[in-house]
Amino acid sequence: MSDVVLPPLEPGTTLVHIGAHKTGTSSLQGAFHDQREALAALGVRYPGRDVNHALAFRALFGWASAETQTLGQHRLGDLRAALAQTGDDRALLSSEELTWATLEEARGVRDLVGPRSHVVLTLRDMGGFLPSMWQQAVRNGEPLGFDEWLAQRLRRPERVRTFHREDGTFLTHRWAQVFGADAVTVVVLQRSAPARLFTVFEQLLALPAGTLAVSERNRGMTLPESEVVRQLNTRTRGMRIPAARRRSLVYAGPVTRMLHDWQPPAGTPRPTVPQRHVEGVAALGRLVADEVRASGVRVVGSLDELARVPAAPPASNDVVDVPMDVAGIALVGAVLRAHEVVARVGSGHRPRFADVRLVPAPGRLLHVGPAHTGGERLRAAFAAAADALHGHGVDLTAEAPGPGRRAFVSDDAWALAPDTGPDAVPDALLDERTRVLVTLRPLGDLLLGAYADHLRAGGRRPLRSWLTDALAAGGPGPLPLASADGEDLLGAWTRRVGPDAVTVLVPRPRDPALLVDAPARMLDLPTGVVRLGRAHRATTDLEAAVLRLRHRGPAGRVASGLRTAELRTALGRWVVPPDEVPLGVPADLQPQVEALARLLVERVTDTGVGVVGRLSTVLRPARTAEAGDLVDATPARQAGAARRLRATLDARGKDR
Amino acid sequence: MTKGSPLTSPERPDNRTGHTHDEPPGAPRAGSGSGGAPVAARSADVADDRRSWVLAVLAGEARPFAAWVAAGRPAAPGTPVAAPEPPPTAAALELVRRLNAALPPDGDELLATLRRDVVADVLRAAPGDPDADPTAAPDEVDASLVGELLAGVLTRTLALEDEARAALRPPTTWGSGAA
Numbered sequence: 001m002s003d004v005v006l007p008p009l010e011p012g013t014t015l016v017h018i019g020a021h022k023t024g025t026s027s028l029q030g031a032f033h034d035q036r037e038a039l040a041a042l043g044v045r046y047p048g049r050d051v052n053h054a055l056a057f058r059a060l061f062g063w064a065s066a067e068t069q070t071l072g073q074h075r076l077g078d079l080r081a082a083l084a085q086t087g088d089d090r091a092l093l094s095s096e097e098l099t100w101a102t103l104e105e106a107r108g109v110r111d112l113v114g115p116r117s118h119v120v121l122t123l124r125d126m127g128g129f130l131p132s133m134w135q136q137a138v139r140n141g142e143p144l145g146f147d148e149w150l151a152q153r154l155r156r157p158e159r160v161r162t163f164h165r166e167d168g169t170f171l172t173h174r175w176a177q178v179f180g181a182d183a184v185t186v187v188v189l190q191r192s193a194p195a196r197l198f199t200v201f202e203q204l205l206a207l208p209a210g211t212l213a214v215s216e217r218n219r220g221m222t223l224p225e226s227e228v229v230r231q232l233n234t235r236t237r238g239m240r241i242p243a244a245r246r247r248s249l250v251y252a253g254p255v256t257r258m259l260h261d262w263q264p265p266a267g268t269p270r271p272t273v274p275q276r277h278v279e280g281v282a283a284l285g286r287l288v289a290d291e292v293r294a295s296g297v298r299v300v301g302s303l304d305e306l307a308r309v310p311a312a313p314p315a316s317n318d319v320v321d322v323p324m325d326v327a328g329i330a331l332v333g334a335v336l337r338a339h340e341v342v343a344r345v346g347s348g349h350r351p352r353f354a355d356v357r358l359v360p361a362p363g364r365l366l367h368v369g370p371a372h373t374g375g376e377r378l379r380a381a382f383a384a385a386a387d388a389l390h391g392h393g394v395d396l397t398a399e400a401p402g403p404g405r406r407a408f409v410s411d412d413a414w415a416l417a418p419d420t421g422p423d424a425v426p427d428a429l430l431d432e433r434t435r436v437l438v439t440l441r442p443l444g445d446l447l448l449g450a451y452a453d454h455l456r457a458g459g460r461r462p463l464r465s466w467l468t469d470a471l472a473a474g475g476p477g478p479l480p481l482a483s484a485d486g487e488d489l490l491g492a493w494t495r496r497v498g499p500d501a502v503t504v505l506v507p508r509p510r511d512p513a514l515l516v517d518a519p520a521r522m523l524d525l526p527t528g529v530v531r532l533g534r535a536h537r538a539t540t541d542l543e544a545a546v547l548r549l550r551h552r553g554p555a556g557r558v559a560s561g562l563r564t565a566e567l568r569t570a571l572g573r574w575v576v577p578p579d580e581v582p583l584g585v586p587a588d589l590q591p592q593v594e595a596l597a598r599l600l601v602e603r604v605t606d607t608g609v610g611v612v613g614r615l616s617t618v619l620r621p622a623r624t625a626e627a628g629d630l631v632d633a634t635p636a637r638q639a640g641a642a643r644r645l646r647a648t649l650d651a652r653g654k655d656r
Numbered sequence: 657m658t659k660g661s662p663l664t665s666p667e668r669p670d671n672r673t674g675h676t677h678d679e680p681p682g683a684p685r686a687g688s689g690s691g692g693a694p695v696a697a698r699s700a701d702v703a704d705d706r707r708s709w710v711l712a713v714l715a716g717e718a719r720p721f722a723a724w725v726a727a728g729r730p731a732a733p734g735t736p737v738a739a740p741e742p743p744p745t746a747a748a749l750e751l752v753r754r755l756n757a758a759l760p761p762d763g764d765e766l767l768a769t770l771r772r773d774v775v776a777d778v779l780r781a782a783p784g785d786p787d788a789d790p791t792a793a794p795d796e797v798d799a800s801l802v803g804e805l806l807a808g809v810l811t812r813t814l815a816l817e818d819e820a821r822a823a824l825r826p827p828t829t830w831g832s833g834a835a
Contacts, residue, residue, distance in 0.1 A: 224799070231803020236810055249813055254806060321796040324747065328754035334806050335755060335770050338813035343766055345820035 004199050004300055006185075008206035011043075011088040014113040015120060015204055018175065019096030020162045022132035022220075023122040023189055024197045025052075029094050031198065031212040044205045045091040047082035048075060054095040060112060061105045063097075070358060074526040077392045083113065090205045099162045103169055106178040117183065118204070119175045122197060123292070124189040125308040126285040127278075131271035133160060135221045139255050141246055143233040146226075146271045146317040154280035157287065172295035181296040188301030200300055223269040224322035225258045228330050249337060257333025262326050275313045282307045352514065355610050356521045357503060361393065362401040363433035365522055366425075368493065369412030370481065372449030373439035374507070374515045377533055379410050381516045385530045394523050398429060406523050415489060416477025423492070436493050437519055438609075440506045443481070443597035444590075444622025445538065448583040450476035452539035456571070460551035462632045463544070463625075464586055471592045474599075482600035490607045499608040506613040509620070518612045534574075538582040542641050543571060545630035549638040559635065560642040570645050577648060584625030594619065705729065710743045710790050714775050718757035721791035740779050746792035748782035748801060753793075766816075770809065777808040 009015060019025050032039065032046040039046060048056070056079045058064040059072030083091065098109065099121070110117065123129075130153065134146045142149065157163050162171060169177065176184045187200050198212040221229070232250065273281045285307030292303055359365045369375050382389065386396055393405045401407040414425055415438065430436075440446070451466050459466075474480025480488040487495070493502050503522070507514035516530045546567065549556045562570070585593055597619045604615055625631075630641045708729060709721050715732030717724060724730070743749070752775060759767055781804045784790055 227799045228802050228806070231799050232806040232810065233803075235803055235807035239811070239814075241810075241814065245814065245817075249810055319799055322799045322802060324750055324754075324793075324795050324797050327797045327799075327802040328751055328758075330802060331751055331755055331774070331805055331809070332758040334809040335759070335767070335774065338770055338809055338816070339763075339767050342813060342816040342820055343764075345817050346766070346823075 004196060004203065006200060006203040006300065009090055009118050009204050010116060011090065012086065012116050014083065014086070014091045014093060014117045015201075016098070016109060016113060016117060017092060017094035017120045017122075017201075018098035018101075020099045020121065020123060020129070020171075021096045021136065022129055023096075023124045025094065025096045025122065028197060028201065028212070032092060032094070035211070035213070039207070039211070040089075042207055042211065043089045044207060045082065045086050045089050047079055047091060047093070050075065052095050053079065053093045054097050057095045057098060057101075057109070060108055061101065070521065070524060073524050077524075078526060080112070081391050092201070092205065099171055100164065101174070103167045103174045103177065106174050110178050117179065119179050119184045120187060120200065120204070121172060121175065121184065121297075122187045122189060123288065123306060125191075125305055126281045126288070127273050127309040128191075130160070130273065130281060130284075132220055133162075135226045135271055138221065138226045138230050138233065139251055140243070141233050141237070141241075141250075143230060143237045145230065146223075147274050147277070150273065150277050150281070154277060154284060157284050163288070170291040170295070172292050172297050176295045176297050182298070184295075184297040186292050186297050186299045188299065188303060188305050190301055190305050193301075196301060219259055220270070221255070221259065222264045223271050223317060223319055224326050225255075225262070225264075225330075226271060227319040228258070228322055228327060229255060248341060249334075253337030254330035254333040257329050257337075258326055261329045261333075269314070269317075269319075271317050272310050272314055274316050278309045278313050282309050285309075352511070353518065353521045353612070355503075355612050356518055357435065357500075357610055358524055359406050359435045359522050360433050361404050361406050361524070363435065364401055364407040364409065364429065364431075365435050365437055365519060366414070366429060367408070367410035367437040367439065367519065368425075369410075369415035369439065370446065370475075370477065370489070371412040371415070371453065372446045373412075373441045375410060375412040375439065377535060378439070378515055378519065380533050381530050382408060382410070382519075384533070388529050389523075389525065392525050392529060394525060400428075408519065408523055416475060416479045416481070423496075425496075430497055434497060434501065435522065436497050436502045437522070438489065438493065438502060438504045439515065440504055440600070440604075440615075440618050442620040442622060443600060443618050444585050444593045444620075446481075447471075447476060447593065448585065448622055449538065452544060452583065455539070455544055455547040455551070458551055460548050462548075463583065464589070464632055467585065467589055467593075471589065471596055474596065482596060482603045484599060488603060490603050490609060494607045494609060500610075502607070502609040504604050504609055504611050504615070506611070506615050506617045508614050508617050511613070514613055537574070537576065539571075540576055540580045541583050541625075541629045541631050542580050542645055544583055545633060545638045545641040546570075546645050548631060549635060549642060552635065556635070559639045561639075562642055562646055566646065566649055570649055573648075580648070581626075581629070582623055583631060584623040584629060585621075586625045590621060590624055594621065706789065706791050707739065707743070710749060711739060713749050713753050713756065714740070714744075714779075716756050716771070718753060720753065720793060740783075742786040743784050743790045744778050744782045745784035745801075746788065746790050747794050747797040748778045748784070749790050750793045751797060751802070751805065752778055770812065773808060773812050774805055777805050781805070 017025070017028070029052045033051045036046050047053070053075070055064070055072040056075040059076040064072040079093070093113065098106075101109065130150060131146060134142070134149050137149070144152070153160050158165050167174070172184065172186060185200070185204070187197065189197055199209070201207070202209055202211055229250065232254075289303035289306045292299060367375065367378060382396055389396065389408075395401065395405060395407050396409070397407050398409045399407065409429075447467060447470055450470070451463055454461065454466060470476045474483045474486075474488060479492060480486065482488050483491070490502070490504075503518075505514070505518050507518075512535070513532045516532045520526075520530045546560055546562065550560045550562070550567065560567075601615050601618055604611060630637055633641075705725060706721070709717070709724050712724065712730075712732035717730075717732045719727060744752075755771060755774060759771060763771075782801055
């Protein structure tokens with residue numbers, strides 16, 4: 001059974017596992033990741049959805065790359081929320097990158113997890129740790145062979161990032177200084193006691209012995225595999241390939257293929273401390289052991305283990321030839337991965353949020369419409385998620401956002417209306433930390449929606465004449481949607497806040513959720529916090545005809561045969577019969593609608609604002625009106641339309 | 657490490673790759689006949705077969721030499737290539753053959769381009785000994801050659817990726833959705 005007996009941590013304690021690298025961390029994280037739900041039932045939380053919490057900590061420390069910044073902020077927000085809800089459950093956070101943290105960053109971790117917390121650091125023999133570190137470095141682009149790499153580290157041990165002393169303190173001193181020596185445990189792994197790692201975590205978290213199942217996720221590269229990648233690295237070291245691209249092409253290509261597809265035969269050499277560096281490695285192990293002792297933290301296992309070195313070290317780790325099997329797998333992996341990556345780009349695949357620009361914090365996102373571009377759905381979705389948004393640092397308010405927070409405010413009328421349009425929005429709302437979101441949709445649909453508004457507001461103009469005037473004016477509002485020679489929607493907003501602060505969002509019909517997912521991403525919210533609700537259907541030709549009839553005056557209302565309440569019920573129907581068609585653009589006006597749509601697309605492009613979605617969606621034609629359409633028909637036919645509408649209500653009543 | 661042994665390969669006393677189990681069953685071997693002229697003729701036939709197989713592999717053939725001979729020396733599925741002089745090393749050819757074998761037979765033009773680029777790198781970086789047997793299929797390969805080939809793939813991939821992105825994005829807008 002176990003050689004370790006540790007008292008469990010107090011209920012409600014957060015255990016922070018800081019690594020180090022290559023000390024069984026992947027295996028441990030995998031065990032917790034795989035058993036999240038079962039562990040939660042035993043009172044142990046492993047928050048989040050990833051294998052570890054590296055993304056959140058990178059965001060906390062400002063280490064996140066451009067690619068991972070947004071995701072990291074999401075993870076950090078999720079982590080804060082999860083930690084606030086642990087109650088008396090114990091929680092585990094784990095990231096080996098925490099060993100790189102400075103004193104100040106360790107304090108940031110303490111602020112995150114609070115006073116009821118404990119830190120575990122795992123260490124192992126330097127003779128095993130350093131070769132593992134090297135092969136990991138090779139995966140990330142290291143061009144030096146192991147022997148030379150090791151010689152450099154032994155001359156300056158602080159170049160092993162785990163042992164850095166940027167702030168004059170050693171690893172265990174830093175964490176002991178921040179959390180207190182009695183709240184830090186160092187576990188020394190021992191080859192003769194491989195179960196110790198899991199035993200320690202089971203005991204500290206009061207889990208039954210044997211709960212954690214070993215999860216092997218991270219086979220190290222053998223010497224031939226490392227050499228193949230190192231040879232690649234030596235030839236590409238001067239190319240300054242960004243880390244994300246290297247990971248995408250090398251790590252996800254030949255490296256992963258070799259690790260998955262090649263079973264190293266028995267006796268395949270692994271990087272091993274060579275004879276000439278044995279004493280130096282042992283001395284480093286003793287140095288680390290002395291540092292740990294001096295920090296006063298609790299130690300599980302023997303610190304003497306840290307100075308252990310291989311019993312039969314090789315003369316060197318030089319490799320000339322590698323097995324054909326591994327070479328073939330690497331080459332095939334590289335070519336197939338290259339094909340995958342290039343084909344994906346060439347097919348026009350673009351990440352959904354490729355051009356989303358993050359709203360600064362503090363900062364404000366102002367959605368300005370225009371009407372009939374999804375504003376109602378957008379507002380309903382965000383309003384329904386208001387509480388969750390608050391937890392993620394977003395408030396639905398026109399007030400100035402607090403420190404580190406973001407505000408979201410939406411009003412369709414700000415786009416085109418005379419008294420509330422761009423120039424009516426107060427300067428206070430449009431400071432340098434404000435971003436403006438303009439939503440667009442197929443222009444014909446937008447225009448027909450605006451015409452329906454005209455009717456619902458009591459108007460009775462024929463569709464044809466209303467549409468003709470709207471097209472002549474460049475849109476349905478006093479400010480044109482697009483104008484070749486005067487100020488228009490995009491011109492006004494870029495004048496007020498600059499093109500870099502304006503984003504045009506045009507969800508494709510097959511991706512309607514982008515309507516809320518894009519602003520959610522701009523506000524740095526996790527996907528799924530805001531969910532798009534049901535779409536409102538378009539006003540039908542029949543309804544429009546009846547509205548026009550009734551707006552002719554008392555005679556029209558009588559002729560319609562519909563009471564006001566009935567009409568309201570009709571207009572509030574979620575679904576309409578299949579033969580009840582939406583409003584349509586008269587065929588002879590379609591070219592003019594298309595011309596205005598093309599001008600709008602040009603204006604968006606010319607102004608240099610950001611575009612999310614597909615701008616060409618604006619050009620999608622609306623339904624073309626047919627000879628039987630009723631909206632512009634005679635009053636007699638419109639009266640017939642009213643009877644049809646009343647019949648649908650009667651049918652609904654009978655169904656009920 | 658190599659397959660076979662010089663002791664089993666009487667063709668050339670200094671041939672380190674020796675006889676391999678890829679050689680077709682009953683394939684004629686230099687020195688195995690009883691008369692000088694027929695032996696020389698058979699030896700020339702073998703050399704021709706090997707040269708043809710090298711060309712076939714460079715053009716996309718996936719079968720080892722023995723299987724290819726047994727199949728009747730079919731023409732390679734891909735674009736014919738000019739005979740390289742000298743032929744690539746046996747190890748480099750074995751890498752190309754394994755690549756051919758792993759690629760889908762109905763692969764697209766991009767895959768064919770990537771394969772051709774590997775072949776070009778092999779011809780540049782791994783010239784063999786004109787007198788060595790290029791069909792030997794050794795069990796090991798020089799790590800630096802593998803690194804060279806991988807670096808070639810990586811370099812071209814970066815360029816192809818950049819080209820593909822450039823083709824997608826008109827330079828007049830930073831956005832993507834221009835119609």
